[in-house]
Amino acid sequence: MPENDAGGQDIVTAALIVIGDEILSGRTRDRNIGYIAEYMTRIGIRLREVRVVGDVEDEIVDALNALRAAYDYVFTTGGIGPTHDDITAESVAKAFGVPIEIDERAVALMRERYEAKDLTETRLRMARIPQGAELIENSVSRAPGFMIGNVIVMAGVPKIMQVMLDDVAPRLRTGRKLLTRSVRVDRPEGEMAPGLAKLQEEFSDVPMGSYPFFENGRLGTNLVLRSSDEGRLEQALKALWEMLEAQGVADVARAAD
């Protein structure tokens, strides 16, 4: 599946690190992974890996260093608030080996929300930015995120993460978009598997996925074709429908999102 291979011209890759004990304990359900995955696909960046780690500096630093060497971009969510368990900015500074101090640009942004007397030492923790970073604006609550090297540091609160992503996205290099065509079949995937495997051999440049689901007590399957070449994708889709006809399941199949 060449589209999935690392490298390749025009392919821009990314990883995501979700930071927070509360996700690992199950207390908070993550709502950022799916949002960021979909966003990346839409703008032409391939999300290749996600890691969820706790509020532990060594683990954050290790994940940052492993992933920023392996992918074009690394996004993080969580751990940039004012409390003692917010250690993402410090961890990023440590990973890059740069100092971290209160950043006057960040303080200026926060003044739009807070009066000088309310900019307490605690709140100013949110203005601590690793040296050399560019800020990412937060139109919801002002305390900014930042981008340093290929690492993009965002808040964990979904609404705030989302406005930060909108602010930083235009600065990112994007590549060829991965287009998809999906067909939903109300049959277990086993019924289509041999035909699909043969089709995959024939269209080795169009990765084909088969995703089972369970609905109203029955198994069904979403078949998904992926390519950045629209013409090739339509050829493969036509061949897929012929295969579904041949296997006698076209009557329980329909185009899906």
Place this chain on the structure above:
Amino acid sequence: MPENDAGGQDIVTAALIVIGDEILSGRTRDRNIGYIAEYMTRIGIRLREVRVVGDVEDEIVDALNALRAAYDYVFTTGGIGPTHDDITAESVAKAFGVPIEIDERAVALMRERYEAKDLTETRLRMARIPQGAELIENSVSRAPGFMIGNVIVMAGVPKIMQVMLDDVAPRLRTGRKLLTRSVRVDRPEGEMAPGLAKLQEEFSDVPMGSYPFFENGRLGTNLVLRSSDEGRLEQALKALWEMLEAQGVADVARAAD
């Protein structure tokens, strides 16, 4: 935060690998991470890390080998169906360096659902189990998961993963449960941060988390105390309420789940 340190008597740890291109592309929203995280906390296993990787053998094998050496258990979800893109069982066999063949115990389980003539070569792919593995029952659609060494391999379809988790859980070693007490405060976390940091110093054995949320256009905070010692937890909770009184926010605070 000693509770978060690796090792320690009675602490049983785990990691989770979510396998599937469809999660990374954003096509499918993961619904297993939160469920497994909560389940682990309930039975006394500490989930320490999650990785989401694509349907790429090398990446699955690398994640398996890194995590099974670092944690007591490694769970996987996804990639054990009958289609060409289901490569989890093969990847696990490769990581352990054992052969993988059609397992007669798995075939026997599948016979409960399929007549002999319907047990096609394709469906029998789901009976391929690495040598030395114990099976995990699947009361929904029969094709089993398995456990080999400290690695537990489950389906990606949430309903099927959940029955597999119920089947395998009684076989797992569990440790001290992490108990929590939570207080919701309808104020931004910055207002409590100094008091909370001081409290955390005083109760260094009771990790305290501060989790902001955004609701109806306003920021609020969930404060969470964690310990496996119930008495100590109640002491810390009492001190937390005294701190909230002192900071003048007790009237907008309430016990939470």
